[in-house]
Amino acid sequence: MSTLTRPPRVAAGSPVRRSSRRRTGRRGAYKGVLFALPFLVGFLFTYVLPIAYAFGQSLHEKKSSGLGFGPTKVVYTGFSNFSAVLSDGAFWSSMMRTLLFGLVQITVMLAISLLLALLLDGVAARAVRFFRAGLLIPYVVPSVVSTLMWLFLYSPTISPIVDVAARAGVHLSLFGGLNTYLSLGNLLTWQGIGFNMILISASLQALPRELYEAARLDGAREWRIAWSVKVPNITGILVLTGMFSLIGRLQLFAEPLLLRYVAPESISTDFTPMMEIFDKAFKTGNYQYAAAESLVLAVVTGILAFVFYRVTNRKMS
Amino acid sequence: MSSATRAARPNKAAGASGGGVRPTRGAMALTTGLLIVFLLYSIAPTWFLLVSSTKNQTDLYSTFGLWFSGNHFVDNLQAIWNYHDGVFGRWIGNSVLYSTVGAAGSTFISLAAGYGISKFGFRGRGALFAVIVGASLLPSTLLAFPLYLVFSDIGLTNTIWAVLIPYFINPFGVYLGKVYADTSVPTELMEAARIDGAGETRIFFSVALNLMRTGGVTIFMLDFINIWNNFFLPLFMLNGERTFPVTLGLFSWVQQAQTARDMNTLVLTGSLLSIIPLAIFMFALQKYWRSGILMGSLK
Numbered sequence: 001m002s003t004l005t006r007p008p009r010v011a012a013g014s015p016v017r018r019s020s021r022r023r024t025g026r027r028g029a030y031k032g033v034l035f036a037l038p039f040l041v042g043f044l045f046t047y048v049l050p051i052a053y054a055f056g057q058s059l060h061e062k063k064s065s066g067l068g069f070g071p072t073k074v075v076y077t078g079f080s081n082f083s084a085v086l087s088d089g090a091f092w093s094s095m096m097r098t099l100l101f102g103l104v105q106i107t108v109m110l111a112i113s114l115l116l117a118l119l120l121d122g123v124a125a126r127a128v129r130f131f132r133a134g135l136l137i138p139y140v141v142p143s144v145v146s147t148l149m150w151l152f153l154y155s156p157t158i159s160p161i162v163d164v165a166a167r168a169g170v171h172l173s174l175f176g177g178l179n180t181y182l183s184l185g186n187l188l189t190w191q192g193i194g195f196n197m198i199l200i201s202a203s204l205q206a207l208p209r210e211l212y213e214a215a216r217l218d219g220a221r222e223w224r225i226a227w228s229v230k231v232p233n234i235t236g237i238l239v240l241t242g243m244f245s246l247i248g249r250l251q252l253f254a255e256p257l258l259l260r261y262v263a264p265e266s267i268s269t270d271f272t273p274m275m276e277i278f279d280k281a282f283k284t285g286n287y288q289y290a291a292a293e294s295l296v297l298a299v300v301t302g303i304l305a306f307v308f309y310r311v312t313n314r315k316m317s
Numbered sequence: 318m319s320s321a322t323r324a325a326r327p328n329k330a331a332g333a334s335g336g337g338v339r340p341t342r343g344a345m346a347l348t349t350g351l352l353i354v355f356l357l358y359s360i361a362p363t364w365f366l367l368v369s370s371t372k373n374q375t376d377l378y379s380t381f382g383l384w385f386s387g388n389h390f391v392d393n394l395q396a397i398w399n400y401h402d403g404v405f406g407r408w409i410g411n412s413v414l415y416s417t418v419g420a421a422g423s424t425f426i427s428l429a430a431g432y433g434i435s436k437f438g439f440r441g442r443g444a445l446f447a448v449i450v451g452a453s454l455l456p457s458t459l460l461a462f463p464l465y466l467v468f469s470d471i472g473l474t475n476t477i478w479a480v481l482i483p484y485f486i487n488p489f490g491v492y493l494g495k496v497y498a499d500t501s502v503p504t505e506l507m508e509a510a511r512i513d514g515a516g517e518t519r520i521f522f523s524v525a526l527n528l529m530r531t532g533g534v535t536i537f538m539l540d541f542i543n544i545w546n547n548f549f550l551p552l553f554m555l556n557g558e559r560t561f562p563v564t565l566g567l568f569s570w571v572q573q574a575q576t577a578r579d580m581n582t583l584v585l586t587g588s589l590l591s592i593i594p595l596a597i598f599m600f601a602l603q604k605y606w607r608s609g610i611l612m613g614s615l616k
Contacts (some may be wrong), residue, residue: 031517032437036445039430042486047452050463057466116355119348127349134356137363139610140596142546144564145588148571149362152369152585153382160365160382194359198610222344251458254548261571277462287466294462298455305454 051295058082058292074288081292090270091293095250095300098272102249105185106242112189113196114238118226120197121204132201136194143191147258150187155262175263187255196241203237204230236312243308250301253278273297363592370586377582393586404558405587408566412545413594414477415562419484420540424533426485431494432525436504446495453489458549465553479554480562484544490536493612497532498525535609538602545595563591 033040061077085091116135120128138146152158154174165172174183207230215225253274260267269283270276277297281290365382372380373389380386397405434442434449464483465474473479502525510520526533548564555561558569567587574580599606 029437029439032433032439032442035433035437035521036430038426039486039491040445042426042482043452043488046464046483046486047455047460047488050460050467053467053470054463112355116352119352122344122348123352127352131352131356135359137359140599141363141592142548142564142595144546144548144568145591146362148567148584148588149366151571152581153362153365157378158369158382158581163381190358190362193355195610198607202611247456251456253458258568258571261574274458281462281465290462291466294459298459301456301459 051298054291054294057288058295060288062286062288081289082296084289085292085296088293091273091276091296094270094273094276095297098249098252099246101181101185102246102252105188106245106249108185109189109192109245110196110238110242113193113200113241114231116193116197117200117204118230120201121226121230122222132198135197138191139194141191144254144258146191147187147255150183150190151258151262154183154259175259175266177266180259180263180266184256184259187259188249192245196245199237199241200234203234207233239308239312243305243312246308247301247305250297250304366585366589366592369582370589372582374579374582377585389582390586393582397583397587397590400583401558405563405566405590407559408561408563409591409594411477411560412562412564412591415480415484416541416544419481419544420537422481422485423487423490423540424537427487427490427494427536428497428526428529428533429494429521430491431496432498432502432521432529434491435495435498436502436507436525449488449491453487453492457483461550461553464550468554474554475556475560477560480547480551483550484540487536487540490540493532493536494529497529497535501528501532531605534602534605535612538599538605538609539612541598542595545598563587567591 058081059076059078060074061080062072063075064072120131123131141149153161156162156173159174162172162174173179211229211233212225215229220228250272251274252272256267256271257275257278260269260271269279273293274297277290277293280286280293361383368383368385369377370393371385371388371390373387373392376386376389433439434446460483468474468479473482506524506528507520510524515523545562546564547562548568551560551562551565552568555565558566561569567584570580570584570587574584602609
């Protein structure tokens, strides 16, 4: 960013030669920055400034003067918030919980999406359009609304699932222990399979048809072609979608927050890192600590993205 | 061998069916059967929502959730309309406002910035573009709290600007804008317009914007869907229910239901209503939809 404000370096060589082209070039350069200016100003205001400000806040702590009865004062305390976050067991266990849960849930979600994409690859074009439209309905539903829908589908008094199970003589509780994770996992899988199926379908369609022809001439059946020819050729998109999903899971918030209203005893206030940050900020009122947690979460996300980037790049080349 | 496959390909293309598969009858039945199972899985919850919105409180608890019993849809609509002087209608209106104004602003700012970065060789544009790509990877939820800190200090929270301004700035939109400017605005055309004496602003508005129209629609559509679905930023920024978008409004009803009266029929019917504008929007733009999803996935 600083490079933009630096004055333009005087070009080496004769200033007279090709002066006309240089002038249009420089005029163009200046206009180019002007076109980007609204974005640049907004970016400084909504990205750079808040991050810097949050960092500044995180170096402070709220201390009450006197014996805890006087007015509170915000004082500079250096990195004490950060060292507290780094040794905060609840914060890290919410991070690990989210990551482990994400790994399992994303694996299931991508497996189903892959299966659906392969199945769609095998039906007639008209059927593809029909199934694709239906399978994409969850993508159209806002995530808060889909969470509310499943909230009712899980609720002990209204749920038709519990209803059917009860008629079969089974007492079904969709929360508590492992069931909490299954319920949350089902919700996220339901939200994600259509979207991921579209991505996988697109990369399947990009594969050259000759690949299948050769296998067919060797006498391979369709399921064999799917498993041994199609799947190995689209691992790239699977890794990529898996990576973005996992980074997304670290930000998991609205879904568990809403499910908490049905199952407060099985979903704690620090179930995911974002829930913990929200709780610290607005329930406890400790903005400084929440700011430090936000920055630590951002750094962890960045590290995760970077590691994935390196691993996938090595794989591709 | 290769000449044989090459010869076979045009025929296959002319056949124009799915993947050129030769399935057995059993395999076909299995394929279709599995697809139908997952189709039902995808549709059933929305079906449940539709059915539930026609029930009154008693039927909701006493009848089977996936089938109708007595039609109280109009009663539910009236109940929603009467609740807190029609605040629900206001929420839908807010969502429409945030989504259209936010997406329009973001689309224009993104196209202009993408065009500037693509077509003008100013110093530091490589670094700027790298920052933009990096920022587009940053999940917006992570920014919500830092944004709240700044906005509450300058007194912006609880105004519509607290959500609109962050919606305007979308690094991924700039990335798409640059890609579209790269591919759809020929530099020769800009040169020709310059020779004709047109200023840079005029060239942008009357030549470049037209050429980038498809890109603009894609950016607008992705933004619109994201803003309509957004919950996180409004939750941090907004306090009074008059400014809520519909997602946050529904959430506040769920919260109230814990302490006050049973609001389940309202929440269910309201949820259904909140999907309808988005569904209409996506239906209207279905031509751009799939390519939009694929573009969005680059993120």
